[in-house]
Amino acid sequence: MNINIQTINTELTEAIRTYVEEKANSLGKFIEKIEHVDVIIGLENKHHQKGKVYFAEFNIKALNKKISVRKDSEDLYKAIDKVKDHLKVELEKIKGKVSHRDRTVLRDVKSYKE
DSSP, X not given: XXXXXXXXXXXXXXXXXXXXXXXXXXXXXXXXXXXXXXXXXXXXXSOTTSOOEEEEEEEEEETTEEEEEEEEESSHHHHHXXXXXXXXXXXXXXXXXXXXXXXXXXXXXXXXXX
16 A cells, blocks of 8 residues: 655654554555555645644545545644544445445356345
C-alpha cells in the first residue's frame, strides 16, 4: 500500500507522519486490496473567527473504487481519527457488497436457488 501525505498551512512532523501511516495501515484489516492512500492534512484559513480548524482528507483506491472522506476538527489528531472511523464504515459496506456479489455468482454457477 502506497501512502502519500500532503500538508497545507502546517508542518509535517515525524509524529504526525507516524500517526497518519498507522491509521492508514490499520484500514487494511477492513479490506485487503487497498492500492494507495492519498492523505491531505492541514489548517483551514476560512474559519479565523472560530479559532484554528484542522482538516484531514483521505482518498483511497481499493477494488477499482475511489473513496474520499474529509473531516474537520479543532485538533488535527481528532480529524484523522474521524476520517478513519468514517472510512471503516465505508470499507465494510464495500466489502459486504463484494462478498454478496461473489456469493450470488457462485450460486448461479452451482445452480443453487435461494
